[in-house]
Amino acid sequence: MIVFEFKVKAKPAQYAAIDEAIRTAQFVQNKCLRYWIDNEGIDKYDLNKYCRVLAKEFSFAGELNSQARQSSAERAWSAISRFYENCRNKIKGNIGFPRFKKNCRSVEYKTSGWKLSENRKAITFSDKKGIGRLKLKGTYDLLFYSIDQIKRVRLVRRADGYYAQFAVKANIRIKTQPTGRAIGLDLGIKYFLADSTGHTEESPQFYRQSERQLNRANRKKSKKYQKGAKPQSNNYQKACCRYARKHLRVSRQRKEYCKRVAYSVIQSNDLVAYVDAPAACRRLDLNVKGLVRNRHLSKSISDAGWSTFRRWLEYFGHKYGKVTVAVPPHYTSQDCPECHHRVKKSLSQRTHSFTSFEDMVCGNCGYVEDRDIAASLNILQKGLSTVGHTGTYAWGDLPSWTVGAILSSNGESEKKVSPAF
Structure with missing residues (x-):
């Protein structure tokens, strides 16, 4: 479709x-x-x-x-x-x-x-x-x-x-020349994504950039609200509309960014292995709704757009005949990509290390790497071991964009404020 x-x-x-x-x-x-x-x-x-x-x-x-x-x-x-x-x-x-x-x-x-x-x-x-x-x-x-x-x-x-x-209903498949490359992606907050080649993509944080304007529009809307009035005044409806339009602009910025990055990743690789919270939420306690309860990270998690990126990644993979592999997230950030030695690390420890935080060296093999890049290497290894055994979707689920004939919202804003026209 x-x-x-x-x-x-x-x-x-x-x-x-x-x-x-x-x-x-x-x-x-x-x-x-x-x-x-x-x-x-x-x-x-x-x-x-x-x-x-x-x-x-x-x-x-x-x-x-x-x-x-x-x-x-x-x-x-x-x-x-x-x-x-x-x-x-x-x-x-x-x-x-x-x-x-x-x-x-x-x-x-x-x-x-x-x-x-x-x-x-x-x-x-x-x-x-x-x-x-x-x-x-x-x-x-x-x-x-x-x-x-x-x-x-x-x-x-x-x-x-x-x-x-x-x-x-149309055939959207497009034939492309194989690149001979495979990549693993780790989505996060510090970086929007880190791949197995060492490249990192900074998180644009569209919501945080527009937060002052959104808060100002929300205050103006609240000042025009009259308690007990049914219906509310026209000025209140106009303020609601202005506030909703600002949120819609942020959601569209996030969508276009995810779309551009996903297209670039698919065009540059033949196999893309990835793991994100939305892929695991049906079988693990690692879900977005649970993560956003953390008051220190809730804004950054909501602003990341992991689900939107995953949908576009799977869509472009299907369109251009590339393999997209969703792998389980178990211990991807804890295992050493070289020797596979496992030691749990806290979220504050951003460099792959197994001794003390000051040493930043693996106590087993001496490997040193950023935490997110090390996780992307583990994801790539899991993805390569998955292909040929359980198919291109390790969880056994179809891509989110192919389920059902009912149209999706395509990542647009779902704010509860409805305008009055």
């Missing part, structure tokens, strides 16, 4: 119709979740049938396209199936019981309820929500693909406006 995104230009009444469609999709999703909670033995097909019942019972639900209602039911079932999977795998801690949605920002159509113009520069929605014809602003050329290849259309509301996403 390839996802093309366009900015939507329309009239205020059409924006209001999109908001109504999004609210209806959220209503259907929550109703399907409640139906699953109240009835035992419900499966995916029962939820799809329940959408027809909702359309007859609630007139505003019947105004939404039938396949759009089914997409909302599929979203509910996606959360339910993930909960079942966590129960089967006996995940410790929060097993992810499905929750009711409060701030949905998108509605998704399948193959009906919409029609593209002849030049593919506009799209018309034919359900009874009154969205009508929307102009598409973007540089992608949809004329290259047939209508049958477009499997999903999604309307997304963000802080700076509305967008239309198209999921196109």
Whole structure:
């Protein structure tokens, strides 16, 4: 699947119709979740049938396209199936019981309820929500693909406006000349990544660079909040929108940076071995939500963008026919890459050493190296030993970007503040 995104230009009444469609999709999703909670033995097909019942019972639900209602039911079932999977795998801690949605920002159509113009520069929605014809602003050329290849259309509301996403089923494989190189990557906080060749990439820290502006915008928003007022004033809504736009800019900066670094790594190597916290969170206690509870490192961990980098790394690896290997993180920063002697080190000890902190020399073989680079060498060794035995994904999981046909957020901001248009 390839996802093309366009900015939507329309009239205020059409924006209001999109908001109504999004609210209806959220209503259907929550109703399907409640139906699953109240009835035992419900499966995916029962939820799809329940959408027809909702359309007859609630007139505003019947105004939404039938396949759009089914997409909302599929979203509910996606959360339910993930909960079942966590129960089967006996995940410790929060097993992810499905929750009711409060701030949905998108509605998704399948193959009906919409029609593209002849030049593919506009799209018309034919359900009874009154969205009508929307102009598409973007540089992608949809004329290259047939209508049958477009499997999903999604309307997304963000802080700076509305967008239309198209999921196109197409072959994205591109043949490239082999480089004959393999590399191991270690993601961290001191460096965004350190590879097995000794190269390090500094962390850009986009959030910390914009922190003063974000705090200022947040204070201005808080000053306009009136306790007990429903609804809040227009000035408060405008302040919320300005605050959300600043967060959206930071998330887009992080996404483009991760995208550029991942592309460079894939183009320069034939095999990339990596380990990160999101890859291990389903089977280990090493998870991002747990890591950000550390009040000294929470901002840096959230600002690193490890999950975004991993998604783009796997995507480019699939696109250009390169092997990406996710290896377990066990003792990658504790073992010596030369003699494999193991001694645990604290996070404050940044140089690979097995005697005292002042010596900085391995007590077993005399090897000296930065902690992150030594970890990347261990990751590369694990990755090379994994290929040919368990496949290119050592955890046994598919790449995160290939799971499901529902469009992903592509690393965009998920702030709880919604603008008022």
